[in-house]
Amino acid sequence: MGKWSRRAFISTGIAAGGVVVFGVAIRRGDREAKVREIVAADDESLFDIWLKIAPDNTITAIVPHAEMGQGVHTTLAMMLADELDADWSRVNVLEAPSDKEYANYALARGFAAGGVDFPAWLIDTVDGIFFRATQAMGLQITGGSTSVRTTGQIAMRVTGAAARTALLHAAADEWQVPVSELTTQDSTVLHAASERSATYASLAEAAARISLPSKPILKSSDEFNIMGTSPQRNDIPAKVDGSAMFGIDATLPGMKYAAIQAAPVFGGTVSKLDPASIQDMPGVRKVINLDDSVAVIADGYWQAKTALERLQVEYSDGGNSHWEQGDIFNQFATDLDRSAEAGDEETDVASGDTRAALRGAAQVLDAEYRVPYLAHSPMEPMNCTAWLHDGACELWTGTQNPLGFAKDVSEALDMDLDDVTVHNQYLGGGFGRRAFSDYTVQAARIASSVPYPVKLIWSREEDTQHDHYRQAGISRFRGGLDANGKPVAWHNHYVNKHDPEEAPHIPYAIGNQRIVYTESKTHVPWGFWRSVDHSLHAFFTESFIDELAIAAGRDPYEFRRELLQDEPRYLAVLDLAAEKAGWGEPLAEHQGRGISIHRSFGTIVAEVVDVDVVDGELSVPRVVCAVDAGYTIHPDGMAAQMESGIAYGMTAALYGEISIRRGAVAQSNFHDYPMLRMDKAPAVETHVINSGEPLGGAGEPGTPPIAPALTNAIFNATGIRIRELPVRQHDLKRTDFRDTDVA
Amino acid sequence: MITLNINGETHLLDVDPATPLLWVIRDYVGLTGTKFGCGIAQCGACTVHLNGAPVRSCVIPAQVAVDQEIKTIEGIGKNGGELHPVQQAWIDEQVPQCGYCQSGQIMSATALLENNPSPTDADIDQAMAGIVCRCGTYPRIRKGIKRAALTINALHEEAGTDG
Secondary structure, three states, rough: OOOHHHHHHHHOOOOOOOOOOOOOOOOOOOOHHHHHHHHHHOOOOEEEEEEEEEOOOOEEEOOOOOOOOOHHHHHHHHHHHHHHHOOOEEEEEOOOOOOHHHOOOHHHHHHHOOOOOOOOHHHHHHHHHHHHHHHHHHOOOOOOOOHHHHHHHHHHHHHHHHHHHEEEHHHHHOOOOOOOHHEEOOOEEEEEEOOEEEEEEHHHHHHHHOOOOOOOOOOHHHHHHHHHHHHHOOOOOHHOOOOEEEEHHHOOOOOOEOOOEEOOOOOOEEEEEHHHOOOOOOEEEEEEOOOOEEEEEEEEEHHHHHHHHHHHHEEOOOOOOOOOHHHHHHHHHHHHHHHHHHOOEEEEEEEEHHHHHHHOOOOOEEEEEEOOOOOOOOOOOEEEEEEEEOOOOEEEEEEOOHHHHHHHHHHHHOOOOHHEEEEEEEEEEEEHHHOHHHHHHHHHHHHHOOOOOOEEOOOOOHHOOOOEEOOEEEEEEEEEEEEOOOEEEEEEEEEEEOOOOOOOOOOOOEEEEEEEEEEOOOOEEOOOOOOOOHHHHHHHHHHHHHHHHHHHHOOOHHHHHHHHOOHHHHHHHHHHHHHHHHOOOOOOOOOOEEEEEEEOOEEEEEEEEEEEOOEEEEEEEEEEEEEOOOOOOOOHHHHHHHHHHHHHHHHHHHOOOEEOOOOOOOOOOOOOOOOOOOHHHEEEEEEEEEOOOOOOOOOHHHHHHHHHHHHHHHHHHOOOOOOOOOOOOOOOOOOOHHHHHHO | OOEEOOOEEEEOOOOOOOOOOHHHHHHHHHHOOOOOOOOOOOOOEEEEOOOEEEHHHHHHEHHHHHHEEEEEEEOOOOOOOOOOOHHHHHHHHHOOOOOOHHEEEEEEEHHHHOOOOOHHHHHHHHHHOOOOOOOOOOOHHHHHHHHHHHHHHHHHHHHHHHH
């Protein structure tokens, strides 16, 4: 229970100033009456907030998560349908409306409890507590790789199983037979002895009056019919013919368009504005000063954008224009030095006596790693359509957090939360960016000054320069090896900690560990970026363990193996990746192979990368990935998420660099913030282990291991150790010292 | 006023002829399947066919497309709503994730296969490298193109045998 703290919530960034309520009365089902009005038509029966049975025996799963390409709507529906023994061909998915009754307590609990799985007898208690807590905070978030392992595992499966039990009891009452003689199949209850059958729809009304069992029995994995298979995703057909509606596609009668430009330097404001400078331009309707940005409303988006470019406006710099990227890294380095000298670091891990172990070590190795800021750059630039009418505010956008967005808009406009509605659309990429409501609040403020709906669209330049960035950072290591090459000390001091807490931890059996950090604030806005702190710490720790292996004269895979002898889950994943990749098979002179393993969001992933380096030109033909998420509900979806996480992490490792120049972001679009493309994309092989351990996530865990596996492979090919990302700033031509470094 | 021929239909539009084709298609014609990604022809999300060739509609002024044949994602299926073999291959290989770039990917892939019914990996790299996918669906796009090529070649063979 130690982690169920106020801090745990706030440290995730979820709370957004909300109140956390713990220890409130545990109540079940009292929200049903209100929710029924929203999701159930008159002739439909509502079991719980996640399940609806229609008269034609169609089952609708209502999921509180946004679809951003991760296939979550399909996967969550599978979990419910399997426990319910539903006819999969007649299962639909509906995203829960953005109503505060849908507070996403499953996610909050997943975050707050650090991914801990709860024993079955605790589930009701836990859900009751977290429902209250998150309702107060206004949450309905998709993030943290939590949809399946929390909403799915707890809410969807339990609901499906409970509903099935109620339907069985309804049939037993009607036919006056014992429940034990009944079976279920394809949304039908069967009584073999009397050859009677009844559809779920025909029993639904009676079943809805039966109180749901609070501890229904869930299937074991060998009883699954739908989970563990890979049905086609239900969102794909609309995504091949142009009919899928993303936020940017929202269209309302009388709608106008807005373009926006924020003060280039973070913290800056509009200091001089001359709306008359564009008032005669075609289609222009209004210039709006939002203090830290200006917007132009016009009849068409192109008119708005063109006018904004000609608008005479000046901005203050908020006192931040002296910042250069080099100064930021210098500040980090200075703060690390000062903090180490003063001994006032914050402690993540302290075990054994690292200082003494280093003193007694036969070999001591130091290394410092650096990573740059990163933007999210989803393909769909930020956008929101807002319409204020009849005392209400309606918003059409793609968001990972519809309730949080509604709450932020209600506060910005000083409206009742009940009067703000978010119509969530498909997300053209999320990756953490669409958990921040800035673009939606802007749209609402712009629309609040006009009587018609307004679609606000950010330019790609705005998207690149006004993101919430993955932090830049420095991480320093000192490791000690004994005379046999066995690591005896691990000292790690890094700058700035966000979430999750365990990101810098290592699984290796090294007796003396000291992992500490020092805060060093900058003016650059921070944001969740796919896998959050894991995205940098996996690069740091899996690079340094590789360096220790090389220093010990050992094979990097075998070295890791020996340090994971007490971690059978890690070992199985590592071995599978190495085996499938053909680790140990000889490579050509210009080739290299690297390995890494990292656990995040409850899932362990190992990746083996093959590289070719010819005349300094790097190519990556293949990545082999092994993943243990406990149990994989949708194997093809898991493979897709690994492919995706690897491409996202590889883009960052190869090219990703946001740098600060005169207080603002220097990059602006894909020409100077490049992306991985088809001609550089590796083939990805994914191999799944179902260990039976508690479920882990899928959306993020593929990302952390790719950067170190890649740079470890580059080292193997060239002898060049890359300690600062991105790779593209390094000259890989120097292959002459391979033998001396490795030996 | 300009006149554009999009997916076989003629549209008379009251719009500044210098407006990029992308915004005319989206905001004035109302076909939203073609997407805005970068505005500088760097990402390919806005790809449409101009006389059968894939072009970046975000940098082409609408006036350039007058009297030309414009095709968008909404127009590549057969009459009666049947999917193009590339669209079907995209479903079979479960290609899209977020889906935002896929109109551009599919328009590029259909143009590729129109000119080169049996593309090699290098051909695919060359034809598709202009379209960015942040979800990393590239390996599936490659498989999807190869699957669609098989379908298209089989259809051609059938047609050839019949003839």
